[in-house]
Amino acid sequence: MTTHTSKAVPTTIVRFAEIIPDWASSPDAREEGHHRAVYRYIGGSPDKEPKAALPGWEFANGIVMAPPGNGAPLHSHGFEEVFMVWEGAFEVFWVDPRDGETKNVELGRYDAIRMPPGVMRGYKNTGDEDGFLYYIHGRGAYEPPVFQGEGEGTAVENDSFVDPLTQVVRYDDCPKNFQVYHETSLPEGVRGIRRYIGHVGGELEGVGPPPSLSEGEFSFVINENRVGSGAPLHDHPDLEEAFIPLESDWTVFWTDERGDSHQAVLGPWDMCWAPAGVQRGFRNTGRGWGKLHVIQGQGGALPPAYDQDYSHLKN
Secondary structure (H helix, E strand, O other): OOOOOOOOOOOOEOOHOOOOOOOOOOHHHHHHOOOOOOEEOOOOOOOOOOOOOOOOOOOOOEEEEOOOOOOEEEOOOOEEEEEEEEEEOEEEEEEEEOOEEEEEEEOOOOEEEEEOOOOEEEEEEEOOOOEEEEEEEEEOOOOOOOEEEOOOOOOOHHHHHOOOOHHEEOOOOOOOOOOOOOOOOOHHHHHEEEEEEEOOOOOOOOOOOOOOOOOOOOOEEEEEEOOOOEEEEEEEOOEEEEEEEEOOOOEEEOOOOOOEEEEEOOOOEEEEEOOOOEEEEEEOOOOOEEEEEEEEOEEEEEEOOOOOHHHHHHO
16 A cells, blocks of 8 residues: 655755765675665665665665675565666676576666566676666565565565566667657757656657556656756646656756745756655756656656646647
């Protein structure tokens, strides 16, 4: 069951430079080959320091920094997990419950893979420099991972098993859709949306390239915008949303419950989290095309409710 955020929690800015890395996220993190630091935006153990900026409701996310040859050993979660490479190259591996064999795939920058619940999985930095692997969990409430040999995790039935090899999205193979929303036809709204998972509240489903993967426990995209363009004020009354610049600087703006306007400039890997019911928008404030990662806390979101009337664009 999804636990919705309280509207008492305000829109929150998280600066990557201010996140304290956790070098002891699990006992194995001190072992050679498993050294890694976890930078948590949302979620994590409520009883362990350093804590994330937000506790987590609909999803949790963060970044793992692993030195060359290091990473996480086999473990499982009771929810969907996505890995996306932000810098470097990583091997993601898992145990196929159908035959017990270990399978793997190599991911480059902005490539992603969605791991089903219960599947034993791990990862390793295969590059020559420190690498950064981003993750999203399909549940915000903290649940410790189950490491191989520790006990039973979520059971995986062979007849319902989803092969992770079918859940890989290559950045270069994920097309940009410039027609997801009506207002993208305006000069200030032009943006190409690479839809990795799910529809992400689109208005024009069936127009342009479809999402690479079907709906899951959450949806996410990479928006690619030219200078000065973005999304106008809009609301998703049924879900929370987060914005993380990957390239360029971005301005996010929103209106609070009193009707006061706010804005903040985000650099790469900073995050803005917005609860359900808040009018929010964004624009690229850099000097070239930029990339903005957007996560929505549920799959199959309804189209946004805009602050202005764009009905004339629907004809």
